[in-house]
Amino acid sequence: xxxxxxxxxxxxxxxxxxxxxxxxxxxxxxxxxxxxxxxxxxxxxxxxxxxxxxxxxxxxxxxxxxxxxxxxxxxxxxxxxxxxxxxxxxxxxxxxxxxxxxxxxxxxxxxxxxxxxxxxxxxxxxxxxxxxxxxxxxxxxxxxxxxxxxxxxxxxxxxxxxxxxxxxxxxxxxxxxxxxxxxxxxxxxxxxxxxxxxxxxxxxxxxxxxxxxxxxxxxxxxxxxxxxxxxxxxxxxxxxxxxxxxxxxxxxxxxxxxxxxxxxxxxxxxxxxxxxxxxxxxxxxxxxxxxxxxxxxxxxxxxxxxxxxxxxxxxxxxxxxxxxxxxxxxxxxxxxxxxxxxxxxxxxxxxxxxxxxxxxxxxxxxxxxxxxxxxxxxxxxxxxxxxxxxxxxxxxxxxxxxxxxxxxxxxxxxxxxxxxxxxxxxxxxxxxxxxxxxxxxxxxxxxxxxxxxxxxxxxxxxxxxxxxxxxxxxxxxxxxxxxxxxxxxxxxxxxxxxxxxxxxxxxxxxxxxxxxxxxxxxxxxxxxxxxxxxxxxxxxxxxxxxxxxxxxxxxxxxxxxxxxxxxxxxxxxxxxxxxxxxxxxxxxxxxxxxxxxxxxxxxxxxxxxxxxxxxxxxxxxxxxxxxxxxxxxxxxxxxxxxxxxxxxxxxxxxxxxxxxxxxxxxxxxxxxxxxxxxxxxxxxxxxxxxxxxxxxxxxxxxxxxxxxxxxxxxxxxxxxxxxxxxxxxxxxxxxxxxxxxxxxxxxxxxxxxxxxxxxxxxxxxxxxxxxxxxxxxxxxxxxxxxxxxxxxxx
Ligand code: 26W
Numbered sequence: 001x002x003x004x005x006x007x008x009x010x011x012x013x014x015x016x017x018x019x020x021x022x023x024x025x026x027x028x029x030x031x032x033x034x035x036x037x038x039x040x041x042x043x044x045x046x047x048x049x050x051x052x053x054x055x056x057x058x059x060x061x062x063x064x065x066x067x068x069x070x071x072x073x074x075x076x077x078x079x080x081x082x083x084x085x086x087x088x089x090x091x092x093x094x095x096x097x098x099x100x101x102x103x104x105x106x107x108x109x110x111x112x113x114x115x116x117x118x119x120x121x122x123x124x125x126x127x128x129x130x131x132x133x134x135x136x137x138x139x140x141x142x143x144x145x146x147x148x149x150x151x152x153x154x155x156x157x158x159x160x161x162x163x164x165x166x167x168x169x170x171x172x173x174x175x176x177x178x179x180x181x182x183x184x185x186x187x188x189x190x191x192x193x194x195x196x197x198x199x200x201x202x203x204x205x206x207x208x209x210x211x212x213x214x215x216x217x218x219x220x221x222x223x224x225x226x227x228x229x230x231x232x233x234x235x236x237x238x239x240x241x242x243x244x245x246x247x248x249x250x251x252x253x254x255x256x257x258x259x260x261x262x263x264x265x266x267x268x269x270x271x272x273x274x275x276x277x278x279x280x281x282x283x284x285x286x287x288x289x290x291x292x293x294x295x296x297x298x299x300x301x302x303x304x305x306x307x308x309x310x311x312x313x314x315x316x317x318x319x320x321x322x323x324x325x326x327x328x329x330x331x332x333x334x335x336x337x338x339x340x341x342x343x344x345x346x347x348x349x350x351x352x353x354x355x356x357x358x359x360x361x362x363x364x365x366x367x368x369x370x371x372x373x374x375x376x377x378x379x380x381x382x383x384x385x386x387x388x389x390x391x392x393x394x395x396x397x398x399x400x401x402x403x404x405x406x407x408x409x410x411x412x413x414x415x416x417x418x419x420x421x422x423x424x425x426x427x428x429x430x431x432x433x434x435x436x437x438x439x440x441x442x443x444x445x446x447x448x449x450x451x452x453x454x455x456x457x458x459x460x461x462x463x464x465x466x467x468x469x470x471x472x473x474x475x476x477x478x479x480x481x482x483x484x485x486x487x488x489x490x491x492x493x494x495x496x497x498x499x500x501x502x503x504x505x506x507x508x509x510x511x512x513x514x515x516x517x518x519x520x521x522x523x524x525x526x527x528x529x530x531x532x533x534x535x536x537x538x539x540x541x542x543x544x545x546x547x548x549x550x551x552x553x554x555x556x557x558x559x560x561x562x563x564x565x566x567x568x569x570x571x572x573x574x575x576x577x578x579x580x581x582x583x584x585x586x587x588x589x590x591x592x593x594x595x596x597x598x599x600x601x602x603x604x605x606x607x608x609x610x611x612x613x614x615x616x617x618x619x620x621x622x623x624x625x626x627x628x629x630x631x632x633x634x635x636x637x638x639x640x641x642x643x644x645x646x647x648x649x650x651x652x653x654x655x656x657x658x659x660x661x662x663x664x665x666x667x668x669x670x671x672x673x674x675x676x677x678x679x680x681x682x683x684x685x686x687x688x689x690x691x692x693x694x695x696x697x698x699x700x701x702x703x704x705x706x707x708x709x710x711x712x713x714x715x716x717x718x719x720x721x722x723x724x725x726x727x728x729x730x731x732x733x734x735x736x737x738x739x740x741x742x743x744x745x746x747x748x749x750x751x752x753x754x755x756x757x758x759x760x761x762x763x764x765x766x767x768x769x770x771x772x773x774x775x776x777x778x779x780x781x782x783x784x785x786x787x788x789x790x791x792x793x794x
Contacts, residue, residue: 001043002085008092015039024096030166032098033076033106036089037169040079044214048223055134056291061300062134063789064284065125066314067307068276069118069256070139070226071146072110073616075170075213076103078456082130082216108163109615111145112228112256114574115535116642117346119616120421120777121307123642126453127781129217129224132793135785138280140272141171141211141228142256149574149613154590158577171211171228179208180234181278183271187366198324200367206249207232208279218455218478229253229279261578266360274365277313285321295326299339303789306415308346309354309407315341315414316371324367330374342417342788344448345408346639348425348433349539354407361405372410376400379413386440397436412437412444417788419448422640422661424681432685448784449661450640451777454481457646461620464503465650469769472496481773488770497762504627504651504765511625515570515609521597523607527566528755531652532630533614533622536573536582539637543724544737544744545569545630546589549596549608550705550713551745556602565752568607572614572622584723586610591714619643623650628751631656632744634735636681638662649772651765653754655747657740661775668771673764675754677747678740692733695741702741 002008013024016035020027027035055062077100080086090100113119121137128135147158182203189198208229215224231252239245251268252275259265281304285295288302304314315337322333347353362369376399383394395401399409412418412434418441420426426447430438438445459466459478469477473486490496505525512525532545549569555562571589575582593608611618629647631638631654638660648654648665655675656662666674679687696702706728708714709721728738755761773779785791 001083002088002092005088005092005095008085008088009096011039012036012092012096029103029106032093033103034167034169036093036103037076037107040076040083041170041172041214044079044083044216044223047221048214048225051221051223052225058794059291059301060134060794061303061789061791062136063128063303063305063785063791064280065121065128065135065137065305065307066276066280066311067118067121067137067139068273068310069113069307070110070121070125070137070228071113071115071118071616072122073456073620074104074107074109076107078126078460079170079216081455081460082126082218084219108166109145109617110163110168111161111615112139112142114146114257114576116640117308120346120450120642122616123451123453123456123777124781124784125215125224125226126218126455127451127777129215129222130220130453130455131778131781131785132217132220132222133781133785133791134224134793135781135789135791136224137215137226138276138283139226139228140253140256140276141230143250143254144256146256146574146615147577151586151590151610151612154587154594156575156583156586168211170213172213173230174210174212177210177283178232179210179279179282180205181208181275182206183274183364185366187370195327198367204245204248205234206252206275207234208275210279210283227280227283229276231275259578263360266356267364270356270360270364273310274313274317274368277311277317280311281314281317281321285318295322295328296332296336298322298336302340303791304341305784305789306341306343306411308344309411312343312354312407312411312414313365313368315410316368316375319371319375320367338414339416341415342419343411343415344419344421345411345425345429345434346421348428348639349637355404356407358400358403358405372399372405375410375414383440393436408434409437412441416444417446418444419446419788420639421448421450422664423447423449424636424658424663425639425660428636428681428685446787448780448788449664449775450642450645451775451780452642452645452649453778454478454649454773454776456620457623458649462503462507462624462650464506465500465624465769468496468499468503477773481776481778484773485770487766491763491766494759497759497766500651500766501758501762504625507624508627511621514621515611518611519609521607521609523568523609524566524604527568527605527607528627528752529568529570529625530628530630530751531570531572531622531626531647532632533570533572533611533619534641534643536575536579536585538581538585538727539735540633541735541737541740542571542573542585542589544632544740545571546585546592547702547705547737547741548744548748549592549606550708551701552606553592553596553599553602554701554704554708556605560601564605565755566605567752568609570609570611570622570626572611572618574614581723581727584721588709588721588724591717591720595714619646623647623652626650626652627755628652629654629656631659631662632678632740633657633659634740635659635679635684637684637735645772645775648768649775651769653751653761653764653768655744655751664774665768665771668774669764669767673767675747675751677743679736684736687736690732690736690739692728692738695738696729699738699742701745702738 020031145161148161150157185203211228213226233246233249258268260269318337322328420429477483508525596608623646629652631644635657641660657678
């Protein structure tokens with residue numbers, strides 16, 4: 001591309017003038033960002049085309065990853081890095097008087113997701129491309145990504161997010177590849193040539209227009225595709241009320257997760273899901289038909305992966321296309337479909353398991369409903385043969401029951417592979433949540449422990465640490481992250497450990513500076529940075545963390561000379577807009593922060609920071625600066641967690657329960673390099689006779705903390721935290737916060753104690769980094785590729 005720095009500079013200046021119609025001297029940072037972005041995109045277009053040609057001519061199998069979320073964050077720096085031109089561009093721009101770091105800040109985060117599930121999808125795309133694997137993403141091009149969070153007087157306020165405001169440099173609109181997706185209307189059936197045909201009449205048709213984003217592999221000339229669908233009115237609308245039709249249409253790709261507490265919202269959500277699925281499957285089949293004729297061979301060339309149940313309608317949609325458009329009979333279509341689709345489950349929380357009322361589903365998707373109905377009939381018949389007379393079991397397992405369509409059941413029946421996202425999670429699926437299905441389809445179940453791309457989360461976001469590692473063990477770890485283990489040979493090398501410490505210290509200073517700019521609060525860069533960043537949810541127990549902080553505060557007030565090593569507690573979390581309880585926890589964190597930070601008797605030792613608008617780009621600044629990683633969910637509730645892996649890779653030490661992937665982190669680093677506390681998963685799942693009130697009565701630390709919640713501790717706030725108090729004492733503390741309190745306090749004491757022994761701490765930190773290679777998503781993706789998808793890079 002650019003043979004030299006000089007060549008790059010020349011092209012950049014030419015390009016800028018051409019694109020912006022301004023001289024370089026007049027150009028803004030936005031102009032410079034746009035110019036650079038377009039140059040890169042054009043630069044990859046050759047490899048983009050040749051990658052597709054390579055896949056086509058090889059005629060091998062390809063995988064399509066369907067996900068309602070892709071939490072990409074920014075792409076500029078990681079694209080430059082994967083292309084291997086970051087240094088050249090950095091230097092070239094510097095010579096022009098431009099700071100690449102500042103240009104990087106211009107890019108909006110692509111926040112097309114909520115949290116773990118969406119970020120996992122983004123890490124997977126990076127690993128697929130970087131492993132040279134034929135795998136592409138399909139998602140929705142939401143006009144507004146996840147809301148922007150502001151904190152006003154301690155409360156979360158949501159503002160619409162506007163990532164497309166300045167356009168999007170990475171995407172290419174491909175209107176010629178648009179697809180029509182029908183909703184509502186009636187299905188008319190008739191016989192033709194001895195075959196039953198179905199006609200969808202009076203449908204409201206929405207045009208799905210693809211916007212393709214290149215997914216650039218690391219130094220390997222591979223460029224895969226993320227195809228995001230935009231909902232638009234059909235070019236020739238035949239409607240009585242055209243304006244209304246236009247609004248209805250565009251709404252489909254307007255918001256990520258619209259509020260679904262009412263029917264209107266539910267319809268919109270289901271519309272989004274079918275919109276994604278129908279457009280994607282149609283596009284996959286079209287491209288298959290270009291090089292193959294026989295649909296019966298489809299599953300030998302295509303695998304469709306559904307990321308949780310949101311895209312599960314891929315199953316009936318593929319059935320529909322194979323039968324209604326491809327002319328296959330039911331049996332053949334079913335064989336092809338179930339051999340093509342694989343499914344990942346990301347949660348066992350029952351409130352997150354999707355169900356749709358038939359009264360909404362049937363009229364909105366009449367043909368799809370017919371097919372789901374038939375799948376259910378056949379499945380129930382099969383169950384009846386296996387368990388004659390066991391009505392209760394059949395009712396429990398049915399796909400449609402009590403006027404509801406159960407999406408997880410459809411996924412279990414219509415796919416060939418079902419995986420959990422950490423070893424413990426998969427065991428819980430097999431033995432509890434999905435045990436009925438495990439009994440009849442044991443061969444479908446498998447585990448794929450999550451991972452994160454070490455390129456973004458270490459190489460890019462913690463460049464100093466990455467350089468130190470390379471200095472220590474060479475650069476092979478970048479392609480083979482397991483090689484990070486070679487760092488273990490520095491465990492007793494005090495000079496190396498000292499350098500590790502310096503890097504962490506510098507990262508902490510950077511974060512402290514950012515916190516000061518953003519909040520005006522000065523934190524002690526020598527204090528322990530104790531961080532909990534993730535979605536706000538009761539099961540994740542941010543509350544346990546806060547109660548511990550209040551307890552420390554009480555200790556300091558009772559005994560001002562008590563030895564507490566200075567700590568800065570840092571939180572970042574968005575609460576779902578309709579989640580009342582989670583929003584109360586945010587208010588509590590902010591109220592405690594205010595109280596603690598303003599109290600001169602304690603604020604030398606304790607500080608509490610709530611960083612607003614937690615998102616990918618902010619996360620990249622936080623992980624490198626963390627000392628302590630809070631992974632404190634009620635055991636059995638967190639499917640895996642991926643933040644835990646990002647912390648570990650950046651040398652933070654976990655304080656956590658044996659939940660999700662924490663279990664596997666512990667196995668890798670050993671008991672001495674992690675702080676484990678609390679109930680185990682089986683203890684939680686089989687707990688008999690828990691009474692939270694007893695913990696309140698018998699533990700005076702708890703009593704004092706909770707009394708503070710409702711009286712005295714926060715003057716002028718009478719019943720603000722009543723809901724929290726009630727959840728713990730009146731509703732018997734569903735998530736065992738009080739049960740685990742004592743154990744958590746002890747573990748936290750151990751954290752402090754250990755931190756004071758810096759040498760030991762640094763060894764622990766190094767061990768964590770060294771063992772983190774296992775959690776690279778390259779490992780995860782290669783497991784998916786071999787065990788589930790049957791794809792390779794040859
Ligand atoms: C309300 C609809 C809904 C329901 C569930 C939206 C999103 C979900 C997801 C399943 C929630 C999610 O993101 N789960 C997280 O997935 C991560 C990636 O596997 C795991 O690491 C987290 O433990 C899990 O909570």
